[in-house]
Amino acid sequence: MPVSSRQSITPGRLLATSEGASKGVGPEGPVSDHRTALIDPPGESFTQIFLEALQPYLAVTSLDYIVISHVNPNRMATLVKLVEQMPGVTLVCSRPAAQALRATFPNWDHRIRAVCPPHDTLDLGQGHQLQLIPMPTPRWPDGLCTYDPATRTLFSDKLFGAHLCSDALFDEDWRQLEGDRHYYFDCLHASQTKQVQTALDRITALSTQWLAPGHGPLVRYSLSRLLNDYRQWCQHQQHQTLRVALIYASAYGNTAVLADAIAQSLVQAGIAVESINCELSDPAYLAKAIEASDGIIIGSPTLGGHAPVQIQTALGVVLAAAKTKLVGVFGSYGWSGEAVDLLEEKLRDGNYRFGFDPIRVRFSPNQADFQTCQEAGAQFAQRLRKQKKKQASRQAITETQANRTEQAVGRVISTIGVVTTRQGDSHSGLLTTAVSQASFNPPGVMIAIANNPYAQRFLQPHAPLVINILKEGRTVRRHFSAQPQPGENPFAQVAHHPAQNGCLILDEALAYVECTVQSWIPCGDRWLVYARVDEGNVLEATGITAMQHRTSGRQP
Template sequence: MITTIISQTANVRDVQVETIGDRTTIFRSRTWDRLKFEIEYAQQKGTTANSYLIQSDKVALIDPPGESFTKIFLEKLQQHFNLASLDYVIVGHINANRMATLSKILEIAPHIQVIASKPAIKSLKEVFGQYTSQFHTPNHDLDLGQGHRLQFISIPTPRWPDGLATYDNATSILYTDKFFGTHVCSDTLWDEDWKKLDHDRRYYFNCLHSNQTKQVETILEKFSTFKSKYYAPNHGPVIRYSLSRLIYDYRQWCQAQQTKTFSVALFYASAYGSTTILTNAIAQGLEAQGVHPLLINCELATPEEITQVMENVDGFLIGSPTLAGHAPVQIQTALGIILNTATKNKLAGVFGSYGWSGEALDLIEGKLRDANYRFGCNTFRVCFSPKEEDLVKAQQLGSDFAQNLQKSKKNRPLTLPTNNINNLSSDRTEKALNHIIGSLCVVSFKQGEMDKAILTKNISQASFIPPGIMIALTQEQKTELLPEIGTSFVVNILKEGRNLRRYFSPSSINTINSFNELETKRATNDCLIFDQALAYLECTVEQITELGNKWLIYAMVNHGELLANTGITAII
């Protein structure tokens, strides 16, 4: 039964309601206008935000719409169902718009249980602290009764790391979240004229999935294990007549992306979503010039994944917010890996959003320039949330970067194997020093014949040529550790996952009795190197400056080594 169908010419928002299966109803929140300014809506054909209600012994709502439709959606839902009787809300992914609608639902039905992926639950608990006991990850099937047993499929991607799909055994409907949608608004519920949707489907794929094809292929394999009759996406018609064709198209489009001549990695982290939006816009610009973009969410990627990506791409851009004057730890870690592994013939770029100052972008750009990387674009920065004109500029930046990359590779020289290139392009000291950013360290020194050490995070790189570091110490620490110019010491950069830190205190000097169980060796300056560290630096005090109740120690780095080829730095 269809209720409330308003013609396109009315140019208003409404909710279309229809039964699509046993005890299963779709609520299509519709607009014929361009919903948002993001590139995926640029065709201006409107869109639908599809939500699904399963009314069995227990009642579940799948994917409530965003804030643009909250009011009309809840009004329509209440006309068909007493919302206070709702048992479950299942969320395929989380964003600020959906949280607005979920907040209203919780006000009406505060008893409901919310089912979402682990990353989504973490975000929800931060926003809705009073409801934390009602947020659950799907550790098993959910039985709604009368054959409606829901199975949950984790479908993380760089753009939606919290992705979750749902399969209902009773109706054989697979609720696919951001997969298989289109931004098209019409009265047509099903995909009868699916051939007419080819262009819109490809445009949707290009905007949302072309830069995460490896993850898409993995998810398609997961979907293939279910005997689905319908695909129920977040946007556009429900897929009934072209399931196999759409799977085939997605596989072909993924392959087409991966066979492109050049590829560029976009490493990013995003505090409030703004840098993610910029990342996607830049990826569109790269794609428009025939360059394959790879989106790497540094909050999820492992060091091994970052290293592998850098070995295979032709260029890279780093996108970062600025938090308390610094780049997030995940970006600092990725930058260290990139400086340690990326050859100098890869084109570089920097972009990001900030609230007040944007120092993180200057830091990243400075590190890359000091390491002699060539830039494919000027550093691009946006204050607060990007506006439509910012996204146009970001897309143009991606296009310019792609063109500069193609020009630089026209006469590509014969390349050496990766290991040889790394040995030639960066000496061992530079590789060790690249890990100092944001790291937790143990500074070891000698006082007479006594070995001593202290745990600290107050170390930063102060110069590049010659390499130098800056340490902040209290008066007591300065007097005992590094009393004068010419004093030698070793900075042991700790590795995450090892238990070195428990042997040391940040507030007092530690003597050999505290750490005599640890395996060590002597540096050339006779101070201790701890074998479980990630890297070490042999240093000599060059300058001592008093600053209030602190002392700043500038030291020359004489030598350094990596003690482990993989791993990330430990942080407090």
């Protein structure tokens, strides 16, 4: 087991040692004759508690490295205390984090080790070569993940967490965590899905067995599911019909915090958001993102009475490429706040329509400022929908009659379900996006399934079936979306139990019906199966049935 103990009150505080284990702050201490790395010390609120818990370790070993996944003022307070106690320690971090530390603590230059992209290594001895992998995002441009191949543990910082604090070290009750994990993703990552997908691609290449996020329990029992959930949540954001480019720069972090609050409100309103830290983006990328967006929101600090050069460049791109898009501006300042005035003036001169009144926040935002940002995001989403509706009504319809027919057929919706059957002790499952009631007396259903050899096992006289009606938002369908390869068992990935007819009921289904096949006929590229309903039950009293919505009758 790569982690033996951890204080649940403080996220991600682990000692990685070359004795073959990553140890948390607990009663046992690491061997003293090997190099030791401390990964992610906590913020200022937990500094004293953490230092007290760390003392038993420091009494028997020296601390050689502190690996910092990202830097913020809150964490710097703890770093100061640690450096005071251990003047010989080396701080390991990404290049952007190193720049921030050197700017704040110039006398630390000799102790800072910046990671060279695309990755670097930190040798703790005895085969423990930590892989240091920069994972920059707009919100955390200094992001860094640490992977220990010896224990197959990935310290994932802001990825795969949940805003929970409990005594649970691992995710044994991972089903109870799904809602919190999704909410955490929406709050932190929904506006930076492109960078999250890049991170997922890099993580997939690792032979990871454990995830140690900065917040919430360690991921042991639901690793593959959580990785798949992250991909699905990223894809869901990309498939939203309305998109907003949220462009900002942030000198001290205050403007970034406002951007996060606006982004969260937009995501909650069903708008896809792409957060763009223009300090890290070139004009070509900005132009492409702006062109693909339906609305643009720009945030800027005021530095020396002006907007930063990167914001001025971004404003130029907006003014050159996006004459009909809804806009909004916000920003923080210390004294005068000219940057927000500049943005507003230039956009109004260009006859842009504003989705909310400009937001100006002096110094650090407070709770009232966050509420203002939340309301601004909701208002922007509402006005954006109204604008797009008006634009759509003005567009000329030039499709051919064939295209109109395909679109009309595409409006036919149907229930999504997983059909299970059995032949002896062998169980089979198949995803179908076309389930509907076919008769009332006796009750019967119609199922459309693909015309292929695998479907033959569902086309047997009087064959028993269970139709598991899926709930909107659940991810169980991915296990049955393709024909399993020899030796694969999709049921091993989902909780299930047998029905009275011996077929399998999926525990995550919204409802199920037990059926008996009565007849079937070939219909084009599908088999149309009619089955009599014998039994059924609702597994979850609340929830929306998963439906298949299509834009064209040519789509399966």
